[in-house]
């Protein structure tokens with residue numbers, strides 16, 4: 001083992017899945033650039049590294065330094081200083097000014113910036129404004145470097161240093177020392193395990209309360225990420241003990257204390273009388289936000305049902321019913337049919353009549369069953385009576401589609417509720433929405449927290465129409481809200497089933513219904529079809545085929561750019577997973593050589609990217625897709641164009657972006673694309689499920705190409721073991737949830 005110090009000149013290769021990195025570096029005493037290989041995900045061009053490792057001769061690439069461990073240090077040589085200053089880390093200094101500064105001050109450069117920054121005025125072209133910029137950025141970098149050192153000392157990846165600094169500022173290190181577990185609560189991307197590594201090094205005991213508490217919190221939020229609104233007590237104790245490697249009795253004691261402290265809420269689920277003797281009551285443990293979201297949703301929906309609307313349509317219908325003695329009297333659908341030039345079938349007409357006298361109702365059905373057509377009729381009925389209608393959907397794309405289909409403006413739920421960080425939603429109980437009816441599309445995507453926020457803003461006299469397809473994947477966030485509302489049986493539900501002639505001509509729609517019923521799709525490839533199946537058994541062959549489809553075949557045949565073709569895959573990892581497909585497709589489709597790096601990914605001009613986290617400050621949300629429209633290597637920033645809005649990202653924020661040449665089917669929920677290419681292979685087996693495949697193929701509007709094997713398709717279609725999500729919403733809506741809540 002030996003130690004060498006180097007300056008990073010170029011990052012030649014990085015594998016984001018395992019961190020393997022190849023660098024070209026300059027090392028004192030070596031004339032040529034030295035190749036360095038190892039796990040070096042978080043380094044930047046210009047970084048000065050002190051590395052420990054050994055030399056090795058690779059048959060193909062020659063002499064290389066194999067890194068075992070490394071740390072980043074401030075450069076000590078003039079050359080290193082120039083590289084560091086010019087790397088873009090220090091705002092206001094690019095390579096040109098870096099050179100001039102170093103030429104003027106030599107090895108004293110850093111000392112000057114540190115103690116006597118005013119002297120920089122002696123450098124040609126540098127004015128007071130630039131000096132201020134450099135000073136602020138230097139301070140920040142210094143602190144970020146300190147945080148990096150602290151993290152390195154504690155054996156933790158330095159990738160989050162900038163984020164920690166943004167959250168805690170100059171207090172960062174003190175905060176981490178005080179209670180490292182706070183990091184997991186406060187900083188997106190840092191989990192219990194990272195915090196635990198730091199805590200262990202700092203000497204926190206395995207049985208300390210903060211550790212046990214954090215582990216329990218983490219277990220609950222993991223369960224929430226899997227879709228559960230609460231944890232069953234035994235499930236929580238078991239999982240948390242496993243994670244914490246602690247005895248169950250410690251976990252139980254901590255849990256009890258947390259419930260006493262109102263850190264968590266416990267509710268005892270009632271056991272129906274006939275089972276009373278056989279079953280112990282189930283204890284549900286909630287993180288408070290989920291508890292209040294579930295309770296709030298249930299109470300508000302029941303309250304809305306109990307309160308009549310006050311609009312003209314309601315008043316006139318009630319009057320007509322009283323006078324005629326006909327309890328079923330509703331709007332005249334034939335008048336609406338004339339208005340919208342459409343003949344509704346019996347179920348659709350019923351849906352319109354039902355909507356006219358419902359306070360809360362659900363309209364559900366598969367693709368092509370007429371949800372949109374019927375919604376237009378419902379809207380026409382409401383408009384005939386002068387009702388003010390609000391339209392909303394959970395994602396930007398779904399809202400856009402709703403606007404196009406109805407001719408009325410539909411907003412995303414976030415915009416409807418006027419989400420303004422950091423205060424949150426401006427529309428709420430005190431400042432409710434104004435209007436007579438709220439119609440919400442793609443409701444299967446709404447989780448319990450969003451539903452509660454939405455309902456808070458709904459005044460009690462407002463009508464609600466929920467539209468959605470319950471066979472799609474459930475919401476990414478916790479809950480099974482639409483299904484629970486339907487299953488509760490407390491609200492009118494209209495289920496559309498018939499597929500109309502136009503829709504019948506689409507093999508995508510017909511196959512979606514077959515697959516939803518568990519049958520194999522019709523995959524005989526022929527002319528004039530929109531559903532193609534290309535048999536490829538090996539993942540490597542499937543990937544080659546996908547690249548050729550996206551790059552040449554489909555654009556050539558359908559005369560559309562590659563950028564409007566979307567690859568959807570069942571999972572992130574593996575050869576035919578999103579990570580690898582993105583690397584391969586980026587290489588095939590984007591000729592740019594350089595870009596900004598983050599965790600092994602390179603973001604280049606022209607790249608198709610997806611925001612993967614709601615960011616209220618930037619007003620970009622999970623699932624939004626855009627294109628990189630500029631990259632500033634000096635300032636280490638880039639801008640992404642999302643539907644004609646330019647959003648800027650600093651390098652440290654790039655973990656909010658994924659490449660989106662390929663995305664997972666989960667991430668594509670609520671979006672539709674003209675052409676979808678979808679690998680379905682046995683290597684995806686752990687993700688293959690009927691509702692996943694169904695959701696994937698229904699994202700395609702014009703053309704769908706599946707690349708894979710019949711065996712994998714059949715396997716997925718048989719798999720209906722949708723893991724049950726823990727929620728008590730249905731019970732609460734049925735009105736028989738026991739409510740002995742504590743906490």
Ligand SMILES: Nc1ncnc2c1ncn2[C@@H]1O[C@H](COP(=O)(O)OP(=O)(O)OP(=O)(O)O)[C@@H](O)[C@H]1O
Nearest residue numbers: 343344345366367368369370371372373500502503
């Ligand atoms: N009553 C009807 N008579 C004739 N055609 C109909 C009728 N209802 C719907 N259709 C036709 O069926 C097709 C599918 O309808 P629509 O787009 O409303 O379904 P959808 O459930 O909204 O579908 P998706 O979920 O795929 O968007 C459309 O071409 C529509 O014109």
